[in-house]
Structure formats: C-alpha cells, structure tokens
Amino acid sequence: MTLFLVLLACAAALIIVGSVVDGMLYLVSVGVIVLVVAGVYLLVRSMARSRRGSAD
Known part of the structure; x- marks a missing residue:
C-alpha cells in the first residue's frame, strides 16, 4: 500500500507542476x-x- 501512495503522490506532483x-x-x-x-x-x-483469500 505504501508503494501505491508514493506513486499517487508522485503522479499528483507531476501533474500539478506540469x-x-x-x-x-x-x-x-x-x-x-x-x-x-x-x-x-x-x-x-x-x-x-482475493485469489489468495478464496483458496482457503
């Protein structure tokens, strides 16, 4: 989840600066x-x- 948030913050910064x-x-x-x-x-x-959870 941390990687997603970092990518989201980078995308927002690039879009705003651009x-x-x-x-x-x-x-x-x-x-x-x-x-x-x-x-x-x-x-x-x-x-x-979801696949890992349904394999139980």
Missing part, C-alpha cells in the same frame, strides 16, 4: 502514466489478495 509551469506539459502526460500504473498496481494487488 500544468502550472509553462513549457512543462510533458510532465502532465508522465504524471497521467504514473497514475495509470498506480491504478494497475492496486488492481493487480487486490486481485491477488
């Missing part, structure tokens, strides 16, 4: 990519937990 600073629009796209990666990580982790 949208505020002129000429740094590429940071917005990198922030969105990091946000998607964090979402996929959370999804994979929750699926792995």
Whole structure:
C-alpha cells in the first residue's frame, strides 16, 4: 500500500507542476502514466489478495 501512495503522490506532483509551469506539459502526460500504473498496481494487488483469500 505504501508503494501505491508514493506513486499517487508522485503522479499528483507531476501533474500539478506540469500544468502550472509553462513549457512543462510533458510532465502532465508522465504524471497521467504514473497514475495509470498506480491504478494497475492496486488492481493487480487486490486481485491477488482475493485469489489468495478464496483458496482457503
């Protein structure tokens, strides 16, 4: 869960800096990519937990 929160904070910081600073629009796209990666990580982790819990 810590990795997810770190990725989420990094994505938010990149998106904010990219949208505020002129000429740094590429940071917005990198922030969105990091946000998607964090979402996929959370999804994979929750699926792995649900499979592990149902195997009892």
